[in-house]
Amino acid sequence: MYAPHWDKTQQIRTNPDWYNQTGEGGWLSQSPQASLEWYNPIVQSKMFLLHDVSIWNPFDTEKFIWLDAGITNTVYDKYFTENDVLDKISPLLNTFLFLSYPYETNDEIHGFKKGPMDSIAQADVNYVCRGGLFGGTKEFIHEANSEYYSLLRQTLDQGLMGTEESIFTIMSYLKPEVYRRYELDGNGLVVKFVQDLIDDKVELAPVGDKPKVKIYNPSTENVKSSLYMLTFNFPQQVEHTLATWEANSPDWLSKPRKILIDNSNNPEAIEGNKAVCEKYGFEHIITNENLGINRGRLLAAEHFQESDSDFYFFFEDDMGFNPSTDNDFCRNGFRKFVPDLYNKVHKIMLKEEFDFLKLSFTEVYMDNNIQVSWYNVPQDIRTRDWPNYDKLPITGLDLNAPRTAFKEIDVLDELSYISGEIYYANWPMIVSKAGNQKMFLDTKWAHPYEQTWMSYIYQETKKGNINPAILLASPVWHNRIVYYEDHERREN
Numbered sequence: 001m002y003a004p005h006w007d008k009t010q011q012i013r014t015n016p017d018w019y020n021q022t023g024e025g026g027w028l029s030q031s032p033q034a035s036l037e038w039y040n041p042i043v044q045s046k047m048f049l050l051h052d053v054s055i056w057n058p059f060d061t062e063k064f065i066w067l068d069a070g071i072t073n074t075v076y077d078k079y080f081t082e083n084d085v086l087d088k089i090s091p092l093l094n095t096f097l098f099l100s101y102p103y104e105t106n107d108e109i110h111g112f113k114k115g116p117m118d119s120i121a122q123a124d125v126n127y128v129c130r131g132g133l134f135g136g137t138k139e140f141i142h143e144a145n146s147e148y149y150s151l152l153r154q155t156l157d158q159g160l161m162g163t164e165e166s167i168f169t170i171m172s173y174l175k176p177e178v179y180r181r182y183e184l185d186g187n188g189l190v191v192k193f194v195q196d197l198i199d200d201k202v203e204l205a206p207v208g209d210k211p212k213v214k215i216y217n218p219s220t221e222n223v224k225s226s227l228y229m230l231t232f233n234f235p236q237q238v239e240h241t242l243a244t245w246e247a248n249s250p251d252w253l254s255k256p257r258k259i260l261i262d263n264s265n266n267p268e269a270i271e272g273n274k275a276v277c278e279k280y281g282f283e284h285i286i287t288n289e290n291l292g293i294n295r296g297r298l299l300a301a302e303h304f305q306e307s308d309s310d311f312y313f314f315f316e317d318d319m320g321f322n323p324s325t326d327n328d329f330c331r332n333g334f335r336k337f338v339p340d341l342y343n344k345v346h347k348i349m350l351k352e353e354f355d356f357l358k359l360s361f362t363e364v365y366m367d368n369n370i371q372v373s374w375y376n377v378p379q380d381i382r383t384r385d386w387p388n389y390d391k392l393p394i395t396g397l398d399l400n401a402p403r404t405a406f407k408e409i410d411v412l413d414e415l416s417y418i419s420g421e422i423y424y425a426n427w428p429m430i431v432s433k434a435g436n437q438k439m440f441l442d443t444k445w446a447h448p449y450e451q452t453w454m455s456y457i458y459q460e461t462k463k464g465n466i467n468p469a470i471l472l473a474s475p476v477w478h479n480r481i482v483y484y485e486d487h488e489r490r491e492n
Helices: 003-013 039-043 046-056 078-082 114-121 138-157 164-174 191-198 235-248 267-280 293-305 341-352 379-385 433-441 450-463
Strands: 063-067 096-102 127-129 133-137 179-183 225-231 257-262 283-286 311-316 319-321 356-358 406-412 415-420 429-432 468-471 476-478
Touching (some): 003 138, 046 138, 046 164, 063 138, 096 164, 133 138, 225 293, 257 267, 341 356, 341 406, 433 450
Parallel strands (some): 225 257, 356 468
Antiparallel strands (some): 406 415, 415 468
């Protein structure tokens, strides 16, 4: 593992110019890294070892920490066994975590010359990152290992060496937004960090104006979501849809807070919906009138904004999920069943901070490669954005309607998604708190229509105020088993 660096390490270790930096007989010449052949090869392999175990991953975990075997010389061992500090550290490992302590010097740091360290770190180095406890997610460990290897090789080639802490320190200066730090006292004892973990008062060092880092595989452990379903007069439709969820996608019933918005104006239907709610654990909001699809949609938006949930979903009662046995593809060539969909869409939202993420590329009548907003925006917007194709068809749909302007494709947990000018529709999506406010609450209409929201949200997206995306998958299907009269269908 350390073989590529062995010869350079030993050449530096045995060079009087290096070990006499602090004077003949000084501390460096008597130090472990100078006097012991294996000291630096071992401590400077910590990152490699951590990286290897993150690949081996025997317990199938997302986060890993290095903990020195001798840590209990300075940290009471029962802190680890009785105070759950290793569990409490998990939220701090979304990227990569180092512990640092102040270190003021003009000469050298652990044998690494200060001037060259400042030059490589692009800063006046005034702290050191500890090597006794560090870690992060497996994705960021992979990145850290690559950067650590490169810096170790570069500095050894220049005749520069301290310990692993020297390289850790340089990494934290170069990318403070990735290598987050907790600041220890001047004595460098890790026990301060452990005590703050126990007391739930850990604060990481600020990173200034550095860009926020996307978390590759964020934890959904503490995320709260609400799921709203809108129904009208047919409890058998609700039960049919929920039965398909239970059979194929049970997370959608077990994980979120669930609310049924009941627009029914039939007392027997209301009673039937009450029984369905009790069976599946839904809260039952009875509107006592047919609010219509979009006023029901707005009610969900208002209710969610007052809740403690972080995200929410909105479903009509005939929106189901394709069964787990469906290995087919939709008409646009995307898979129709996505395992662990509930967890994956939350991870995407946490990673990308989208305002909304549509759950299905293919819908009943429209597909998301077509910019359906083109039909619904005001004429001046249509002329502005599509000056060469701004005339609507006399009737029906235009086969040459403008296509959606997409931006970036990314992948998380084998699920692809694409951002860009995604049009709004009432099809299921996951929406953030901030997105909900911008989409439905900052501007309100007394009689909202789906087309009005589509136009408004498109325009806000063009301004850069709303950031949407859609899955490159089609897991949602439309399956209505009972029908109401045309005159009973209300938009608002």
